[in-house]
Amino acid sequence: MLSLLIWGPLFGTALIALLPAAVMTPARARQIALVVAAGVLLWTGYLVMQFDPNLPGLQFRESLSWVDSLGLTYQLGVDGLSLPLIVINSLLVLMALVATDLNLTRPRLYYSLVLILEAGVAGAFVAQNLLLFFLFYEVELIPLYLMIAIWGGAKRGYAATKFLIYTAISGVLMLAAFFGLSFLSGSHSFDYDGLQAQALPMATQLVLLITLVVAFGIKIPLVPFHTWLPDAHVEAPTPASVLLAGVLLKLGTYGLLKFGFGLFPEAWQLIAPGLAVVAVINVLYGSFVAIAQTDMKKIVAYSSVGHMGYVILASAAATPLALMGAIAQMISHGLISALLFLLVGVVYSKTGTRDVTVLRGLLAPECGMPLIGSLMIVGVMASAGIPGMVGFIAEFIVYRASFPVFPIQTILSMLGTGLTAVYFLNLVNRVFFGRMTESLAQLPRIAWRDRIPSIVMVVLVIFLGLQPDWLVHWSKSTTLALSEVNRTATALMLPDSEP
Amino acid sequence: MVSLSPQPTSTHPLSALIDRLENGGALLPESPENVVEVVGILKSYGVVLDAYWRNLVYIADHQFLVLFPFFKYFNGELSWKKLLRHWWHDRINFEFAEYCMKAMLWHGGGGLDAYLDTPEFEQRAIAAIQAKVKTNLLMRTLHRLTPAFLLEQVRQFCYYSVLGQFWSVMSPLFLALSDRYDRGEIRSIADVVAHIKQGLVDAANLPITYAVEIQGTQYDIIPESAGITFLMDAAVPYVEAVFFRSFPFFGTTSYNAQAGYISSQQRDFNYGALYADPLPIGGAGIPPTLLMQDMRHFIPDYLQAIYNDTLRGEDDLRIKICISFQKSMFCVTTAAILGLMPYPLDTADPEERQTNRAYLEGWMDRLLASRLLSVQEC
Secondary structure (H helix, E strand, O other), X not given: XXXXXXXXXXXXXXXXXXXXXXXXXXXXXXXXXXXXXXXXHHHHHHHHHHOOOOOOOOEEEEEEEEEHHHOEEEEEEEOOOOHHHXXXXXXXXXXXXXXXXXXXXXXXXXXXXXXXXXXXXXXXXXXXXXXXXXXXXXXXXXXXXXXXXXXXXXXXXXXXXXXXXXXXXXXXXXXXXXXHHHHHOOOOOOEHHHOOHHHOOHHHHHHHHHHHHXXXXXXXXXXXXXXXXXXXXXXXXXXXXXXXXXXXXXXXXXXXXXXXXXXXXXXXXXXXXXXXXXXXXXXXXXXXXXXXXXXXXXXXXXXXXXXXXXXHHHHHHOOHHHXXXXXXXXXXXXXXXXXXXXXXXXXXXXXXXXXXXXXXXXXXXXXOOHHHHHHHHHHHHHHOOOOOOHHHHHHHHHHHHHOOOOHHHHHHHHHHHHHHHHHHHHHHXXXXXXXXXXXXXXXXXXXXXXHHHHHHHXXXXXXXXXXOHHHHOOOHHHHHHHHHHXXXXXXXXXXXXXX | OOOOOOOOOXXXXXXXXXXXXXXXXXXXXXXXXHHHHHHHHHHHHHHHHHHHHHHHHHHHHHOOOOOOOOOHHHOOOOOHHHHHHHHHOOOOOHHHHHHHHHHXXXXXXXXXXXXXXOHHHHHHHHHHHHHHHOOOHHHHHHHHHOHHHHHHHHHHHHHHHHHHHHHHHHHHHHHHHHHHHHOOOOOOHHHHHHHHHHHHHHHOOOEOOEEEEEOOEEEEEEOHHHOOEHHHHHHXXXXXXXXXXXXXXXXXXXXXOOOOOOOOOXXXXXXXXXXXXXXXXXXXXXXXXXXXXXXXXXXXXXXHHHHHOOOOOOOOHHHHHHHHHHHHHHHHHHHHHHHOOOOOOOOOOHHHHHHHHHHHHHHHHHHOOOOHHHHHHO
16 A cells, blocks of 8 residues: 555556657646546545554554565665654645746656655655665655756756765765664664564664764754755755655655664654754754744755754653654644745746845735735744644644653744744745735746645645644654653663662 | 927026927827727726716715715716625725815815805805705704704715716716727827817816705706806816825835925925826835726726736736826826917017916926826836
8 A cells, every 4th residue: 555655656656757859748748647646535535434544553563575586675664753754745745846837948857756756655654664664765865956957047966966965975874874773783673563672782782873863954954064954944945845744854854763863763752852952953053044044045054954843852851742842843833844945936936036134015906916915924923933823833832742751842943933033024024925026026827736735835824733633643642652651761771770 | 299499498407398389299208008098098998987976976966965975986876786785895996086086175276165165165065965955853953053063064975976077077088089099180299199188178068057956946056147157266276286295005105204205385285196106115005096906997998918918917007007098197197288378388578488388387397297208218
């Protein structure tokens, strides 16, 4: 069942890429990509309906031997941690395709890459073999690199290369940690279930875990490994930004929880306070830098840096509620950041600038973008944690769960919510309110294609804000089971810590 | 084109426009695009004004001192179909005409304002009020409790009637302009201004009167003997109130008193059509003016085609209408300015020319803060 999430998009890619150009017109390539992405979303919906949220373990498991001598097997499965991320991947790919400019160059390559990206990300979320995860993790790197390098902005070459170097280093570190774990633990297998890091000395565990934290920290990104992200966002085309912020960053936090916390629960206890401090730095640094930006995309990009800090904080706290908060925050940030990047993309495509010192009065009825402006206001409200929207639910769970474990770090992180309101209200006030600049009064029409993805995002942001159970109930059993591992590890560590 | 011996150039900031006016030009620059826009928009304005004036006169004549005039916009033709259409808002916004009427009432000016404060008016109005309240206990009680209330209402009805009569002249004038354009007789902005100016001059001395019939008896509230005339007592106060000072275009500009947007000097306070910002401000709740909504239904095809051939097409139609309308109003203002010139434009007398220059500079002072400079760029 899960293979369809991977092979469906790859089949679409093959269709688009391999059929003759006479048959595969740009319009047809778009249609096929949309149909495949919609099919994957429907299939994901079916999986959600079939998923039993009361079971803590993996479901829909698939297992095939592949390169046994290397320990590489085709092991797939989904749990409450990965299911919401698979849903958001399928959703955002479809929305990104809808929002794609109809007149872009080299459409066949573009749509093929988006579908490869979808397959790679889905594969990473369902992979239950460390090498398989690594393969999918690396697979998604190539299409995104090409999307930035080919369809990006003026400094796309620089941004794409930076992204490639950082993510490649992330991959190398991750692979090193996986190899270390497998060979030092003596299992010689990369199957997730078979790996038991607890058998390793604590010092070894710490080295491997910190390597993984840095590897996934680049992807998340954690400060100071974040510098690739704003450049990548600024230069990437809108759909790539949507997928980057909405899904790809989550590979980092997912990897951190799945492989860092899941495989090294004892060592996790030791680094958790440090992670909580890093989370605070992420939140405050991202927020303060966002305040200083004048490029709308950079503001949203640094906002992402800040908001991913909440996921780290909750992951560090690692109680059942905190883990649930981490997953909720991943979904919340995925929806909200995708929404904001979609809206910034519309503004940029119609006005030709993202400079908040130039844009003015875009909320003006008739000649401005009242609907886009209204959706942006909803988006920034959600990002700032206004009740009634998904951002509030996720941040509230994170704060509520993290406070008993890391009270000071949690309070400092809460400042980030206030700072979010500062930079986003500043953005909205400058760009959408006031009298429209004369030079902006002749904007082109905004098509429904530009509006629909954002409207879908807003509906979900509000729906999940009003009905938060739909956000968290898929993960309850999984987070409970994960935290049990953590609790057991803590119990095991306590006698050692006694003199 | 008027040809005169050179006069020293004005030192006024808008000296170029003064020169243009002195040389027979208009406040709006001469261009084929402006001609199409102005004629087209005045045609739709003429249609809308026709509906407005008929309703104003209906209200003045048939809703006189009706305490709850729920159906005043129906011109006495009430039906479920019309009522549903009214509630659906697919209709002429007669409210706009009332806003203009109230602007005139509040800003006053001209012989009408003076007449409405005379004992003669009061006597005539009270006679009509007495006749009206005689059979209505509620109104009679109200009149006894607040004698000034119904009197003020009658003053308002006078303005209903006067504005209705003013527009009853202007509407056919604008429609005739369009007909002449269709026949190829109007080819320039100067032709447009000349047409309007001639219409104003022809109607200048038309008497403005107002009488109501109550239970078979006619009550003359503004008799012809009051000497109220079209140009000085209706047109000029109308231009002053609606073009320069009024509020009917409220909502198009966001005024912030704390930010100093509103002058502390009342004489500098301009809300009128010539000052209205066509780009609406702020949230989605502020609509373009009702007039623009009304005119959009009657745009001639040739102007509609021009509007459609823009980036936004019909999406920002009302803003385009507002911009065109302002251009047309600068033509009407030009006609009014030229029509009220102290001396003929082609006078050779240096003193008279100097007086004319001072007169034009006075107008330019008032128009400095208006959209006059913006329409020069269009």
